[in-house]
Amino acid sequence: MTYCLGILVEEGLLLASDSRSNAGFDQIVEVTKLSLLPLAPDRIVAIQSAGNLATTQTVITMLREAFGGGDPALDVKACKTMFEVAQIVGEQLRVAIAHDRAFVTPYGDPGASFLVSGQIAGHPPRLFQIYSAGNFVEATDRAPVLQIGETKYGKPILDRALTSSSSLEEAAKLAMLSFDATIRSNLSVGLPLDVLLYRANSFSGASLVTVRSDDPYWVALRESYSVGLKGLIDSLPPPPQLWRPIDGGSIER
Amino acid sequence: MTYCLGILVEEGLLLASDSRSNAGFDQIVEVTKLSLLPLAPDRIVAIQSAGNLATTQTVITMLREAFGGGDPALDVKACKTMFEVAQIVGEQLRVAIAHDRAFVTPYGDPGASFLVSGQIAGHPPRLFQIYSAGNFVEATDRAPVLQIGETKYGKPILDRALTSSSSLEEAAKLAMLSFDATIRSNLSVGLPLDVLLYRANSFSGASLVTVRSDDPYWVALRESYSVGLKGLIDSLPPPPQLWRPIDGGSIER
Numbered sequence: 001m002t003y004c005l006g007i008l009v010e011e012g013l014l015l016a017s018d019s020r021s022n023a024g025f026d027q028i029v030e031v032t033k034l035s036l037l038p039l040a041p042d043r044i045v046a047i048q049s050a051g052n053l054a055t056t057q058t059v060i061t062m063l064r065e066a067f068g069g070g071d072p073a074l075d076v077k078a079c080k081t082m083f084e085v086a087q088i089v090g091e092q093l094r095v096a097i098a099h100d101r102a103f104v105t106p107y108g109d110p111g112a113s114f115l116v117s118g119q120i121a122g123h124p125p126r127l128f129q130i131y132s133a134g135n136f137v138e139a140t141d142r143a144p145v146l147q148i149g150e151t152k153y154g155k156p157i158l159d160r161a162l163t164s165s166s167s168l169e170e171a172a173k174l175a176m177l178s179f180d181a182t183i184r185s186n187l188s189v190g191l192p193l194d195v196l197l198y199r200a201n202s203f204s205g206a207s208l209v210t211v212r213s214d215d216p217y218w219v220a221l222r223e224s225y226s227v228g229l230k231g232l233i234d235s236l237p238p239p240p241q242l243w244r245p246i247d248g249g250s251i252e253r
Numbered sequence: 254m255t256y257c258l259g260i261l262v263e264e265g266l267l268l269a270s271d272s273r274s275n276a277g278f279d280q281i282v283e284v285t286k287l288s289l290l291p292l293a294p295d296r297i298v299a300i301q302s303a304g305n306l307a308t309t310q311t312v313i314t315m316l317r318e319a320f321g322g323g324d325p326a327l328d329v330k331a332c333k334t335m336f337e338v339a340q341i342v343g344e345q346l347r348v349a350i351a352h353d354r355a356f357v358t359p360y361g362d363p364g365a366s367f368l369v370s371g372q373i374a375g376h377p378p379r380l381f382q383i384y385s386a387g388n389f390v391e392a393t394d395r396a397p398v399l400q401i402g403e404t405k406y407g408k409p410i411l412d413r414a415l416t417s418s419s420s421l422e423e424a425a426k427l428a429m430l431s432f433d434a435t436i437r438s439n440l441s442v443g444l445p446l447d448v449l450l451y452r453a454n455s456f457s458g459a460s461l462v463t464v465r466s467d468d469p470y471w472v473a474l475r476e477s478y479s480v481g482l483k484g485l486i487d488s489l490p491p492p493p494q495l496w497r498p499i500d501g502g503s504i505e506r
Binding site for chain 2: 152153154155156157159160161169170172173174176177181182184185195197207209216217220221224225226228229230232233235236237238239240242243244
């Protein structure tokens with residue numbers, strides 16, 4: 001399983017992906033699910049992947065190999081907008097699935113999905129989610145979070161606390177808590193995490209970090225949150241007397 | 254959609270179910286998903302339901318109509334253990350699905366699942382989850398929580414804070430927070446909630462309450478938790494300098 005998270009805030013983008021791949025519980029490997037396409041000074045494009053690993057690797061490789069080739073149907077370097085980048089990823093996903101579907105389906109699902117994000121000079125950062133069908137949706141200031149893979153465990157903390165006006169540092173903190181919730185509840189999502197804080201107009205992926213289980217910030221954040229949450233829960237009021245069991249009562253519904 | 258939660262702690266059982274039923278977003282009704290079978294002084298049996306409403310209502314009705322009839326294959330009142338009760342529910346579910354499957358499948362899934370819990374005098378309280386196939390698993394002190402329906406959003410808070418030695422009041426608090434997370438993230442799970450705190454050896458369902466959106470405890474708990482959680486998140490350390498974007502960097506992966 002996989003969990004990839006993209007957050008679009010006013011200051012930029014926060015991207016985070018786990019790196020566990022498994023074909024059954026006894027074949028677990030570490031893979032990179034957050035790729036940066038070769039950088040050009042006027043653009044940065046990040047792609048996060050979930051689903052069939054053969055399909056996602058094929059799509060990423062096709063995008064890399066076409067980069068700078070000048071073919072407007074394939075070359076992300078030739079795109080004028082991030083919308084065009086998302087279109088190319090969707091089209092390449094359709095090509096890859098069409099090529100493999102008949103052969104793969106007897107063994108499993110050839111489908112995949114992507115988060116495509118980044119910035120092209122002259123435009124603000126943008127964030128898209130590409131479905132297996134090759135179509136896509138875009139994050140907005142009202143819906144600044146997109147997720148693929150094992151999305152549910154990590155959603156409540158984001159729903160509660162994140163808005164498009166959150167700072168990048170807040171977004172990073174919440175993203176780590178969202179991964180913590182997911183990893184505690186689903187063994188098939190695992191460390192290390194690839195995390196990128198992208199500040200708008202920096203056109204730099206230099207702050208991409210890999211967070212391992214002994215990362216001091218990860219350890220400190222989880223511990224502080226756990227202790228703080230236990231204290232918070234203890235401080236909440238108990239249910240009222242009305243809810244308490246009464247011996248010898250009788251009810252039928 | 255549905256969310257039903259059962260928690261088995263040393264002091265007894267905490268059961269909670271939402272009550273929204275929908276066949277599409279424009280046909281939303283309120284249904285009862287937590288049923289108490291007619292009480293006998295020596296036993297209490299609660300059944301929580303998820304899945305196809307026609308199927309779950311049929312099963313509950315069959316159980317009610319057989320209650321006290323003395324047929325050992327059907328009558329929950331004749332059961333010597335809660336394990337036998339779970340077996341009867343599983344068998345009746347198989348009967349209901351076998352009867353309807355061929356007719357219902359063209360329109361949707363006839364499947365359903367249940368949480369079956371309660372106590373028979375002389376034994377401790379027990380809690381089972383019945384699958385659509387009619388087989389079942391039982392909660393233990395190491396795995397004291399069972400959930401059916403929309404289970405994921407509300408799981409992290411339970412994973413973090415609940416154990417089988419939690420008090421019933423703690424279990425009730427955590428159950429409400431689990432529902433709060435679920436309801437915020439999925440519109441198709443909705444109030445009111447039916448909540449039962451069952452204290453072991455009380456053989457009483459008298460404390461069954463219906464929690465509506467204006468319930469003072471529900472309102473106060475959600476508000477205190479929201480405010481407290483925001484404060485907790487603010488108090489957590491920001492990501493280290495290493496993670497911060499650096500202008501003009503360049504990286505390729």
